[in-house]
Amino acid sequence: MKIEVFEMERMQSTWENVVDFDLSESGVLPVSLRELSEMGLDLEWALNTPLTYSQSNGTPELREALAGIYPGTTIDNFEVTNGTSEANYLTALTLLQDGVGFALEVPNYMQLWGVPRSLGAEVSTFRLRQDENWEPDWAEFERAVNPQTRLVYVSNPNNPTGSVLSPGAMERIVRRCEEMGAYLLADEVYLGAEIDCPRTPSFWGMSDRVIVTSGLSKAYGIPGVRIGWIVGPTELVRECWTQHDSVTICPNKLSDAVARIAVKTENRERLYQRGRALLQRNRRIFTDWVAGLGEGYSFIPPKAGALAFLKYSSPIPSLELVERIRTNQSTLIVPGIHLGLEGYLRFWLGGEQAYLEEGLRRVAEELP
Ligand SMILES: Cc1ncc(COP(=O)(O)O)c(C=O)c1O
Secondary structure, X not given: OOOOOOHHHHHHHHHOOOOOEEXXXXXXXXXXXXXXXXXXXXXXXXXXXXXXXXXXOOOHHHHXXXXXXXXXXXXXXXXXXXXXXXXXXXXXHHHOOOOOEEEEEEOOOOHHHHHHHHXXXXXXXXXXXXXXXXXXXXXXXXXXXXXXXXXXXXXXXXXXXXXXXXXXXXXXXXXXXXXHOOEEEEEOOOOOOEOOOOOOOOOOOOOOOEEEEEEOOOOOOOHHXXXXXXXXXXXXXXXXXXXXXXXXXXXXXXXXXXXXXXXXXXXXXXXXXXXXXXXXXXXXXXXXXXXXXXXXXXXXXXXXXXXXXXXXXXXXXXXXXXXXXXXXXXXXXXEHHHHOOOOEEEEEOOOOHHHHHHHHHHHHHHOO
């Protein structure tokens, strides 16, 4: 199997550590080990523990803590992975093969664009529509999710729009998956990063066709430890574990320990709260900045997540615009084309105030 280039990830890997201002990031400003030690992480234990392999599907303690988050689960419903991306990847490896149908919403993070195609799946898309407050185009959805469909992917809250599906939309998606005999893969890595709306409801528990992936990288602000998880029916999770054995074997032992601290209820809420304060401030800064751009720009303020998705009216392709901004201003943002929707630009709202302000000032210098 030869996986296609994941365009956004490749662009980020190439430039994010080279530019002066990286607004292509996507999570809440990361926390430090010191902050985690103040939440109970035992650094002395970390210094003394032999660096063995960890339990390959996640330590029972971590899976026990996760089971406390998802009603009706036991530790056998979880596979702990190296990031949410590995959780998505293992799910795709488990369920997709030559000729089966795979449907995903666009715009999206697009990891599960190249991977399903490389596995031989027939990929269909359905649009989220800005003019419908980023709800799905239902006619396209029903065409894309059909009796051939094995797996449907949504990210909710959505990367890049920051939208959150309404309860009615969630229900409709799940029922269609049930009717078509498809699994729904709900990537909920942004759950908890609500800016001023109530906590996003999880798809978990709506049907036995639902699989949820998530992790520490976005709402928790801990991308560097690379911890994610799959929550799903036990048999399916066991199959994902089988795939895991041949990919990375296990999560890192220190990372599992960090995750055990981070997912404790009081710490999780503290991390979410930290993110919310920062995102509220940055969304205000971004909204004021857009207002200052004048005609030809529009965006729906994100409800959740650390991103803003800006529509522009100029015919310049988004990749060309992003390259111009990077070259002339040493500032990186994400072109809409990498997210499945041309005519848009994606900005990171999860960082420090001064960093965001200077990055935006530079971007404005180059906008048409
Ligand atoms: C929707 C979505 N899923 C998964 C990932 C990857 O997350 P992780 O860093 O946990 O692998 C990202 C990263 O941007 C994302 O936006």
